[in-house]
Each structure stands twice: as C-alpha cells, then as structure tokens.
Amino acid sequence: APVVARIAAGEVIERPASVVKELVENALDAGARQIRIDVQGGGLALIRVSDDGCGIPADQMPLACARHATSKLPDDDLEQVRTLGFRGEALPSIATVAELTLVSATDNSGVGHRLVLRGGSVAVSEPAPRSRGTTVTVRHLFQNVPARLASCGRPQTEIREISQTVRRLALAAPHVRMSLYIDGRLTLHTDGGGDLGEALVAVYGAALSGRLIPLGPIEVASARIAGVVAGPEVTRPGRGQITFIVNGRAVQPRGLLAQVETAYRPVLPRGRHPVLAVTIDVPPGLVDINIHPAKLEVRLRAEREIGAAIGEMIRDALGRQPLPLRA
Ligand code: ADP
Ligand code: MG
Numbered sequence: 001a002p003v004v005a006r007i008a009a010g011e012v013i014e015r016p017a018s019v020v021k022e023l024v025e026n027a028l029d030a031g032a033r034q035i036r037i038d039v040q041g042g043g044l045a046l047i048r049v050s051d052d053g054c055g056i057p058a059d060q061m062p063l064a065c066a067r068h069a070t071s072k073l074p075d076d077d078l079e080q081v082r083t084l085g086f087r088g089e090a091l092p093s094i095a096t097v098a099e100l101t102l103v104s105a106t107d108n109s110g111v112g113h114r115l116v117l118r119g120g121s122v123a124v125s126e127p128a129p130r131s132r133g134t135t136v137t138v139r140h141l142f143q144n145v146p147a148r149l150a151s152c153g154r155p156q157t158e159i160r161e162i163s164q165t166v167r168r169l170a171l172a173a174p175h176v177r178m179s180l181y182i183d184g185r186l187t188l189h190t191d192g193g194g195d196l197g198e199a200l201v202a203v204y205g206a207a208l209s210g211r212l213i214p215l216g217p218i219e220v221a222s223a224r225i226a227g228v229v230a231g232p233e234v235t236r237p238g239r240g241q242i243t244f245i246v247n248g249r250a251v252q253p254r255g256l257l258a259q260v261e262t263a264y265r266p267v268l269p270r271g272r273h274p275v276l277a278v279t280i281d282v283p284p285g286l287v288d289i290n291i292h293p294a295k296l297e298v299r300l301r302a303e304r305e306i307g308a309a310i311g312e313m314i315r316d317a318l319g320r321q322p323l324p325l326r327a
Helices: 016-029 058-064 090-097 146-151 155-172 196-204 254-267 303-318
Strands: 034-040 046-051 099-105 111-118 121-129 133-139 177-182 185-189 212-220 223-230 242-246 249-251 276-281 287-291 296-300
Touching: 016 034, 016 046, 016 090, 016 133, 016 155, 034 155, 058 099, 058 111, 058 121, 090 099, 155 177, 155 185, 155 196, 155 242, 155 249, 185 196, 196 212, 196 223, 196 276, 212 303, 223 303, 242 254, 249 296, 254 276, 254 303, 276 303, 296 303
Parallel strands: 034 177, 242 276
Antiparallel strands: 034 046, 046 133, 099 111, 099 133, 111 121, 177 185, 212 223, 223 276, 242 249, 287 296
16 A cells, blocks of 8 residues: 555644654754754744754745655655654644744755745745754644644643653754753753763753663664663652653653563562663664554564563663763
8 A cells, every 4th residue: 555545644733742743853854963942832822943954945845845745755665764754744734733934945055945834825935044954933833723722731731741742852862952942941952962861861850960870782683772771769750751762763662661660660669660761773674663643653573572671681780880971
C-alpha cells in the first residue's frame, strides 16, 4: 500500500505542545544546531520556533504547507525512516487551525522568503531578511476551532505540557543547543555539547549534578545502548523523568519501562520512580513505527532482550558510585 494509506489519518495537532513538538522535530530534521522556542499565552497566542538548519527554498514553501507533501521519504518504505517527520501533515494541519508564518533562507546571503497562511491560504509571499535557517510562527491557535480551544487547559497547564515536550526533545538531541522562552523568560536551555548527562542535568535540575551514573555503551541484539541513571537517592513521584531515546525519538516502550522499574525496585521506596535517560540505536528495520493520529509509538523487535540488558546495566550501575560530571 502507498505510504499515505498506511498512515492513520486524523489531526496531528491536539494542543499547543503538539505544535511545539512538530516544529522542533522539523528543525531537527533540517540539521539545526541551535533551536529557540518562544511561547506566549500558553501557546494559544503565539508559538515560534527558530532554527539554523538547511532552510526551505522559496519556491518550495507553499508545497511544504500542502497536505502529504514531505521532502523526507526517499522511497515508499516506512521501515527505513530515519527522519522524525515523514507524513507531511504537520504544517498543513497547523495551517488549518492557526495563522502560520514561515521565514526561511537556504544560505547566508541575508535574503530569505516569508510566507503567511491565513485560513489555510497564502496571504503574503515576499522576500524577507533572514540568515540560513527557518523561523515558523504560529499565531491564534484554535481560534477558529472553538471545541479544540475549549478542550485546552489554562495557560499554566499548556505551559507544563510544552515544557515537558521540550525537555524530552532536548534529551533526544543533546548535540543541539535548545532554549525555551515562556512569555519572554528563558525557562530551559541545553548547551548542545552532546553529553546526555549534561542534558539531563540541564532539563531536570542541578540537584542531579554529581548523582548520575553512566550506563554502557554496550551492544545487544544489533542495538547500541548507552545512558545515564541517577542514584537511588534521587526519586520522583511519577515516571515522567524516565526517557528512552530510540533512533533519536523520545519514546516510552512499556516493556522497557517495566524492566527498568524492576531493576530499581530493591532500592526505591514504594511509589517512587527513578530519573534516567537511555539511548538505543538500532538499524531502522528493527523498529516498528506504529502511527496514531496524534502520537507515535515505536516498538523494538528485540525489546525483551534489550530490556533485560538495560535492567542488568542498571543493577550493575547502582552498585557503583556516581561519577562527578565534568564542570
Ligand atoms: P514532514 O516533517 O512529515 O515532512 P511537515 O508538514 O512537518 O512534514 O513539513 C513539511 C516539509 O516542510 C518538510 O518535509 C520539509 O521539507 C519542510 N520543512 C518544515 N519545517 C522545516 C524546517 N524547520 N527547516 C527546513 N525544512 C522544513
Ligand atoms: Mg514534520
């Protein structure tokens, strides 16, 4: 079946955090080294994501906003997907529920192009100053969809979701410098140095500093596994700070979660959960990408084996002393 038919239809954009996720993933796919995210009014007033990636050629900007137009899938094979995007649904979906502005340039000549879409159609198309990269601005989200607007929480709730989304994206891309500004205030940033431990400290707080124990790297079932775990004295009331990164995507495969919790059980108080991030890189053919309308599930073919190895690594790590992180 053609790719489009294998992809579950439906809205990608559930709430402001979904917009942030899609735009940041596009920036990552564009090879950005720096990504700045600005949010106003809980994301319902404004979301802006700026990157220094490859940019979009002026003549391809309208196409980028057309449904099922993606520049990313080299052939019809979902099993070979390496990029985060491949559906060509995010920009067109956003354009139907918000005002969408793209400013982009593919080189540093200083001249780029601006495209503004209102009600899904082009309202402005003109040259604009811009260094290499892309800035996408989303204004008045869901203003034309009262039901969606009503189902969004108060700005504080949406900001919590957005922040959690950005944390997970930042952990999945520690080599990218990421910053999040909420109503003009810098609330989160990573240095882009590429170290997962540093990124974990940056997103979940300095209290983790000096309490992280490295895992691996090891190789199991064609998977390369590496990560960092906090010592048992660092606990959380929920599982929100357990992150698995499979081929560059932050995901939560249930089986792996269970194995990790089992490994920690002897050292954690009941009802408390650990802080850790584990990166798993496998050949694309060994992951199943199962697409839901709004979320994306990833299942590892060798999940049991990989989970057992991670559990073993954690038990081993918990018997060692935390290493002080480099300053
Ligand atoms: P997908 O990511 O699945 O391809 P999107 O709707 O998210 O679909 O984006 C459509 C296209 O727009 C992408 O395939 C890409 O060519 C282009 N694009 C979007 N955002 C960026 C960006 N930040 N930098 C460069 N190109 C981008
Ligand atoms: Mg995309």
